[in-house]
Amino acid sequence: MSDLASDTAVELPLFPLRSVLFPGGRMGLRIFERRYLDLIRDTLREQQSFGIVWLPEGGAEVLKPGVRQATLALIGTEARITDWDQTDDGLLGVVVEGGRRFRLAAARQADSGLYIGDIQWLAELPDTALPPRGSELQDLLQQLGEHPHVQRLGMDLDVDEAGALANRLAQLLPLPAADAYQILSIDEPVARLDALHDVLDGLSQ
Structure with a gap:
């Protein structure tokens, strides 16, 4: 938090x-x-x-x-x-x-x-480079960007930093609102991306 x-x-x-x-x-x-x-x-x-x-x-x-x-x-x-x-x-x-x-x-x-x-x-921490497993989530973001609804929003999906990637994916994916809020509340960019990854792992099980 x-x-x-x-x-x-x-x-x-x-x-x-x-x-x-x-x-x-x-x-x-x-x-x-x-x-x-x-x-x-x-x-x-x-x-x-x-x-x-x-x-x-x-x-x-x-x-x-x-x-x-x-x-x-x-x-x-x-x-x-x-x-x-x-x-x-x-x-x-x-x-x-x-x-x-x-x-x-x-x-x-x-x-x-x-x-x-x-x-x-809130004073934001500097964003950081993607961790190794971030490339998988980056590919997912590009796939989401092919959807006509996402294209109509005009959102910038060309991101290569941990916090920005977490923010874009959490915005577009149908996450439970409580999980999305917890991700929003995390300051550290890599921790925010890790939290998103954990939510996605939990939803896939």
Whole structure:
């Protein structure tokens, strides 16, 4: 788990999800709630970012009257919008790319229901070269990159460092969200890649 955080807290609007966003990873979002439509509008207009935090079981992505969401995960990822359009069902679709990781110090809800977090950016360790068994995972990433859905995301898959490879694969593979979150929480790049490898070994057994 991470203890490398800046002492300075800043405010960041939050988008809780049942899935995890990784640095350098991309994901598509379908937006229909007013609080998030306003968030996307403000983010595009002001060229700002927001935070995506994992919402563990027990919380709800859709706000219901009189219902408060469960505790949010402590580690999240900055999200920047790279593309947007209207989906076939009339909803707003956006593609976001993961930026910096952060630790969530506190969160509160605005009247609209939007979460605002007091966050501290995590100081990242330098990425490192791939370990010997990393080439197998690198081949897997290239195979995933041939899928039309992945190609539409426009994610950079030309990576040859341990942390970046772990982030891209963890973003694209259908990992249990709890496992993905644990991988996100690891600071050391090779340890993050090893953790991903262990999860994949466990899923294949």
